[in-house]
Amino acid sequence: MSSLVDQLGGTRWHRADVVAATGSTNADLAAAAATEDIDGRVLIARHQTAGRGRHEREWTTGPSGALTFSVGVSVGEATESMGWLSLLAGVAVADALARTIKFDAAPGVKWPNDVLIGERKVAGVLSEYTTGAAGGQAIIGIGVNTSMRPDELPVPQATSVFVETGRVIDDDELVVDILRELDAELALWPARLDELAQEYRRKCVTLGQRVRLVLPGDRELIGTAVEVDTQGRLLVAADGGSTTAIAAGDVTHLRTHPQS
Numbered sequence: 517m518s519s520l521v522d523q524l525g526g527t528r529w530h531r532a533d534v535v536a537a538t539g540s541t542n543a544d545l546a547a548a549a550a551t552e553d554i555d556g557r558v559l560i561a562r563h564q565t566a567g568r569g570r571h572e573r574e575w576t577t578g579p580s581g582a583l584t585f586s587v588g589v590s591v592g593e594a595t596e597s598m599g600w601l602s603l604l605a606g607v608a609v610a611d612a613l614a615r616t617i618k619f620d621a622a623p624g625v626k627w628p629n630d631v632l633i634g635e636r637k638v639a640g641v642l643s644e645y646t647t648g649a650a651g652g653q654a655i656i657g658i659g660v661n662t663s664m665r666p667d668e669l670p671v672p673q674a675t676s677v678f679v680e681t682g683r684v685i686d687d688d689e690l691v692v693d694i695l696r697e698l699d700a701e702l703a704l705w706p707a708r709l710d711e712l713a714q715e716y717r718r719k720c721v722t723l724g725q726r727v728r729l730v731l732p733g734d735r736e737l738i739g740t741a742v743e744v745d746t747q748g749r750l751l752v753a754a755d756g757g758s759t760t761a762i763a764a765g766d767v768t769h770l771r772t773h774p775q776s
């Protein structure tokens with residue numbers, strides 16, 4: 517069988533390392549970025565012992581049953597459109613999953629980047645920015661619950677491909693598909709952000725919903741999710757009429773989306 521890098525020929529991903537276990541692939545690429553250019557690198561771990569989630573939470577996947585990997589992308593100085601990178605990664609995962617497994621309902625993306633099957637989360641994205649030896653680099657980390665059994669799921673709101681379909685899929689095929697998708701998106705980012713944003717909006721199950729947002733500092737906001745702006749922020753129209761741009765927070769959908 518050809519190597520991952522061979523299968524990724526023609527894309528920006530020129531180096532793909534697979535390790536049996538590590539703490540966190542995001543942390544490993546961040547450490548590497550201090551001394552080298554990590555642009556185009558992929559690091560896959562069969563198991564993570566200290567996986568990081570958004571908002572400094574743990575990302576627990578059990579000893580097996582999840583696809584966990586990170587990529588490095590040179591982005592130069594931090595810009596407004598960088599906020600979109602993690603949202604686009606969510607779209608790449610949703611597209612690849614939809615192709616790999618023919619779900620009745622296509623996976624959707626809950627703002628900012630949780631990939632859902634129905635109302636339950638099957639994948640998450642953690643995007644971080646670091647300045648190292650080669651300047652500003654984004655590290656995009658992706659975790660997909662692939663073959664986790666029901667009793668291995670960390671929280672009731674989580675699901676896995678196996679739980680939803682009864683199928684054990686090939687994690688290496690899925691990662692290649694996600695990486696090809698992500699490469700195609702990055703070729704358009706940031707110059708053609710409008711097109712990418714349109715695709716995101718089509719997949720985003722949060723837009724149009726009545727939502728509760730828990731914001732940093734445990735503040736809460738309830739309103740309607742009306743748009744995602746050029747920085748990837750969620751615009752929420754509060755009941756009183758004012759609209760707030762949210763850069764980071766946890767969303768709960770207060771009513772079911774028509775597609776889910």
Ligand SMILES: O=C(O)CCCC[C@@H]1SC[C@@H]2NC(=O)N[C@@H]21
Pocket residue numbers: 539540541542543564566567568569570571573575583584585586630639640641642656657658659
């Ligand atoms: O939904 C979230 O909270 C984001 C989860 C991101 C998890 C992935 S797994 C690979 C990469 N390494 C990490 O430590 N985290 C990301």
